Amino acid sequence: MFWSDFHFDGLTLAYLAIGLAMVLLAVWNGHETLRGHRHWLRFVCTVVLFCAGYGFTIFSGGLKTLLLGWEIMGIASFLLIIFHRDFKNTGGPTLGGPTLGIPAKAFFIYRLGDVGLLLAMWASHHLGRESAAMVSLLLLVTASMQASQLPISSWLPQTIENSATASAILLATLTVQMGTFLLLRSYPFWEHQLFIRVLIGLLGLSAAAMAAGFARVQSSVKRRIAYVSIANTGLIFIEVAAGFKSLALIHIAGNAFLSAYRLLVPPALVAEDGEERFHLNKKTWEDRLPKKLKYTIYMFYTKEWGLYARLSKYLRP
Template identity: 45%
Template sequence: PVKNAIKVFTIYRIGDVGILLAMWMSHHLWHENITFQKLANYELVHEVLLSHNAIGIFISLMILVAAAAKSAQLPFSAWLPRAMEGPTPSSAIFYGSLSVHIGAFLLMRTYPFWEHQFYVRLLIGCLGLSTAIITSLIARVQPTVKGQIAYSSAAQIGIIFIEIAAGWEKLALLHFAGNAFFRTYQLLISPSVVTYLIREQFYNFIPKNRSINNVTYQKLSNTIYLLSLKEWHLDSVIFSFFFRPLKKIRRVLGFLNLKNLLYFFIPLYLAGFYFSYTHQPVSHEIRNYLAVFIAFMALLMVAKAYNERTSSRLAWLLIVLAHFFIDLAITFNDRFNGEETFVYLSGIFFSGILGYGCLHKIKAFEHHGIGLNQFHGFVHRYRLIAFLFLLSSLGLAGFPITSTFFGEDIILSHIHEDQFVLAFLVALTFIITGIAVIRIYARIFLGPHTQLFQEKAELTA
């Protein structure tokens, strides 16, 4: 269950890449924080997109990436049954009937923006159609009730995507609500239905009469059946595209150790801080190259933190320092004043101090280092520390509990519209940061406890 939870969180964070890049480009398209009321103004949207068609398509595609990830559309469909495998019915109901509709809701809310972009609508419809077909095939061969309901729900949301792309908003909204209520009902009654079927089952196999005796048809049918059993290798696609590159670069990140961190990277940051905030005479081109290089260093730091296996404190320090390097990169790229830096880094500073203090406390209590190569399950013994560390992890990940949540938006507004590489590096750093901190939290506090112990029984006379 813990690994499944991390997988679900990872897919959600991958979807956040689309939202972050859409936010970044929206800053340069509208030059303000656009509201949904203004977005519904046809004349305003049409006039802006007429002169910035390419930017409009880019924003629409990023919204589609986020919607596909959060609504379990291809190729992200495999996370939904993993999320529903939680130990309680509430987790299955939340993911299977509520949160999985977030992507469809996002498309409906942004419909006035992309409704006149024909190729975007065609892509949304094709994505929904392919998801509906493939997930329906997968649902028919699932051995568990939750798996069948999960993939059936993803198939229905694929049809909702088609309805939204066709412009049938009211039908999509009705389908949206009906599917949510129906999946909730299915999940609530599934235990009693399974119990009834177990009691009434009779094993009397009768082979089907084949009306088509075509070898080619039979081979195709068996191929689709086996692919559906293997869930069309959707997990392998995500692993090969995202996780495998992260794991492959682990070998070349050995230089990011504690010694080099203290004697090289922190002095490097201080030197960059001095040159950027004292406004030393540096050409504009060199500043842009320095911004990309520093953002790339921040990305390497969070990649090392994700791959760290021996020292949890080193991984935590790398994540904190990566945020400071992101701030330095944006300062070189554009004039980033002290107030904006304070908004962004104040949450990072307090979350970093709190999280490091929690790790230090656990090491003092356990009298040994805390590696990240296994699950320790310390939440059973240190509940308060686990809660505080979770808060600090969410603060580093940019959740809306510190000022860093607003600081990330400010940072994206200081990246120019033609700096795709810098925007991608910053967005990817934010995403991997969230995955890395949750991985640290899960490895230390979740899973089975490493020291199996039993409470002493109270003996009575």
């Protein structure tokens, strides 16, 4: 029966509450931005499609239903990214020129993650228990791509920077956290595989450390928010690997509301808050480093360790 593929538990309830809050915030901001504009109806339809995919995903009781919601949500996320391409006014962002390749790159990464999910489904059906490690590894690859973890982590800041606030709220708080949801939903499958747990923890640790450094050198508020979200997601990966599922859910909710708040407040206030913290903490550990080493580290982080350059090399629009 079709309805037997659905499942409701505490994880579903937590994601349902977070999703409802973020969608309401996104619709409210979209209504304020697009009031009386011809794109308002298109935005509402896109959000409805996004909610349908999100609902199928969080209520899924198996990989088939999850894949259905995953695909719908991926298409809706792509439509949210390109939504403001033709929307031009003094208060809304515009997409044009070189930024047109960013949605294509994000969509390609979504589809690449789908390949991992499809292979995991195939292996679980045809290889039996012998494929447990392989299936777990494929699920981890899919989750890492969706959660914008290393090594493919630079697409989220580019996407958030070139999206409107209403779209950015859904992308930064819900779309990215689907990777964590996949790990939590499949937790009973890989919880006894020490290698997978260590790998999840190492991926989260590396992403958290590098994204925290990237966030400190960003001049764009939206890019800074995106990297902070990536760093928090990396910490959530560590919590999931350690088995602290309740703590991970609390962290997911806190990260979602913090990201939404920072996207909704005026950029000037976020910048002033960052400058105030900088002046209050004049001496940092970087100040104790030799100048050449400090400047080298700064340049590496400014160029994001070449991650986006390498991604652009293989994903040309």
